[in-house]
Amino acid sequence: MAKSQKKLGLQVLDLSINNLSGQIPKDLGKLPALRSLNLSFNNLEGEVPIEGIFGSASAISVNGNDKLCGGIVELQLPKCTIHGSMKREKSHAFKMVFEIAGVVIGLLLRSSFLTLYWMRKSRSKPSSTPLIGDKLLKLSYRELFQATGGFSSTNFIGSGSFGSVYKGIIDQDETIVAVKVLNLQHPRVDKSFMTESKALRNIRHRNLVKILTSCVSLDSKGKDFKALVYEFMPNGNLDNWLHLPMEAHNHSRNLSFLQRLNIAIDVVSTLDYLHYHCYGTIVHCDLKPSNVLLDNDMIAHVSDFGLARLLLEPDDNSS
Numbered sequence: 656m657a658k659s660q661k662k663l664g665l666q667v668l669d670l671s672i673n674n675l676s677g678q679i680p681k682d683l684g685k686l687p688a689l690r691s692l693n694l695s696f697n698n699l700e701g702e703v704p705i706e707g708i709f710g711s712a713s714a715i716s717v718n719g720n721d722k723l724c725g726g727i728v729e730l731q732l733p734k735c736t737i738h739g740s741m742k743r744e745k746s747h748a749f750k751m752v753f754e755i756a757g758v759v760i761g762l763l764l765r766s767s768f769l770t771l772y773w774m775r776k777s778r779s780k781p782s783s784t785p786l787i788g789d790k791l792l793k794l795s796y797r798e799l800f801q802a803t804g805g806f807s808s809t810n811f812i813g814s815g816s817f818g819s820v821y822k823g824i825i826d827q828d829e830t831i832v833a834v835k836v837l838n839l840q841h842p843r844v845d846k847s848f849m850t851e852s853k854a855l856r857n858i859r860h861r862n863l864v865k866i867l868t869s870c871v872s873l874d875s876k877g878k879d880f881k882a883l884v885y886e887f888m889p890n891g892n893l894d895n896w897l898h899l900p901m902e903a904h905n906h907s908r909n910l911s912f913l914q915r916l917n918i919a920i921d922v923v924s925t926l927d928y929l930h931y932h933c934y935g936t937i938v939h940c941d942l943k944p945s946n947v948l949l950d951n952d953m954i955a956h957v958s959d960f961g962l963a964r965l966l967l968e969p970d971d972n973s974s
Contacts, residue, residue, distance in 0.1 A: 692709075839881060860933075891949060893948075
């Protein structure tokens with residue numbers, strides 16, 4: 656008589672109370688001789704297989720694993736949802752999509768910035784101020800006094816370290832100007848006056864505030880008087896747009912993203928010119944929002960060169 660052959664291999668496997676974690680290996684269902692499997696009271700999670708020994712509720716025990724789901728109906732486990740491995744895979748997929756989107760948006764912003772920069776740099780726009788030509792205006796103290804209404808408070812625009820600025824109207828063609836009256840009590844005002852006059856008379860750039868003339872004279876009391884006359888910027892300075900008082904906030908004074916980008920390009924274009932393309936390298940030394948003025952078209956113009964330093968000047972023989 657032929658003897659019946661017994662199945663060889665692992666028949667009983669007890670892994671209960673072993674602090675196991677992760678998912679149940681599906682390969683356990685491929686063990687042909689396995690007839691008893693105890694996985695109770697571990698930290699297993701995910702879907703219970705249904706192949707092999709997992710198809711018999713009497714042959715397996717998975718009690719005490721609260722994160723298990725699925726399996727055969729007799730195990731009475733909850734249905735599997737996306738909170739398992741599928742959720743993690745989707746989370747990784749979303750993370751990758753966001754990272755790729757961030758890189759693409761960054762590249763688009765960079766490209767837009769560079770495109771706008773070169774477009775604005777290559778585009779030349781004549782000044783809207785008709786006073787500037789090949790010759791400089793000649794204005795006396797009396798004319799400036801009349802143009803500003805006697806340097807009245809109603810025409811006062813602002814003040815800085817070296818003086819006060821007033822709005823004025825030149826009678827001969829009713830052109831609006833900004834008159835900077837220097838404070839001659841300041842110890843460095845003479846150097847500031849010479850530096851700013853020289854810098855602004857010898858450089859030409861669409862994003863620099865243009866100096867129309869300077870005035871050195873005596874006032875009505877016989878005291879020394881010095882002033883610089885600039886083209887007028889009707890939209891004031893950038894600082895007032897960025898840091899308005901709470902009571903002054905309104906929608907008409909908000910800068911859009913495109914306006915902010917254009918202003919940044921204007922300032923960068925100016926610095927590029929001053930550092931690399933004018934008659935001598937000029938370092939502004941006092942660049943801040945209050946020294947960035949805005950014209951009717953919200954084009955930025957850099958002003959106030961009182962502290963500027965001129966470097967690598969062709970006729971500079973100083974050590």
